[in-house]
Amino acid sequence: MSEINILIILMISIAMVISIFRFITAKEIFTRILSVNLIGTKIVLLILLVGTVSIEKDFTDIAMVYALINFISTIVVLKYYEDKEVSK
Numbered sequence: 001m002s003e004i005n006i007l008i009i010l011m012i013s014i015a016m017v018i019s020i021f022r023f024i025t026a027k028e029i030f031t032r033i034l035s036v037n038l039i040g041t042k043i044v045l046l047i048l049l050v051g052t053v054s055i056e057k058d059f060t061d062i063a064m065v066y067a068l069i070n071f072i073s074t075i076v077v078l079k080y081y082e083d084k085e086v087s088k
Contacts, residue, residue, distance in 0.1 A: 005053055009046065016042045033077055040070035 016039055023035040044067045051059025 005049060008049060012042050012045055012049070029081055030078070033074060033081070037070060037074040040066070040074075044070070 019035050019038045019042065023032055023039070026032045026035060044063045047059055047063040047066065051057070051063065
């Protein structure tokens with residue numbers, strides 16, 4: 001791996017630690033859900049970075065599927081909690 005890839009992996013890892021800290025300290029459920037979505041997005045970035053270093057091309061497909069699942073699950077969970085608050 002080149003030095004720039006290692007630096008980018010380190011920066012994304014630091015951003016993930018900050019996102020995990022935000023998830024732990026958040027009071028509202030919506031902030032927690034969005035921080036989990038942010039962590040999922042950073043995981044997609046790491047998968048794509050590994051895909052650029054690797055010879056195999058399957059990592060891009062895996063990252064796209066993971067991003068789609070992350071997006072859909074976030075929308076579903078937010079809709080669930082929105083409907084839950086409206087019915088109160």
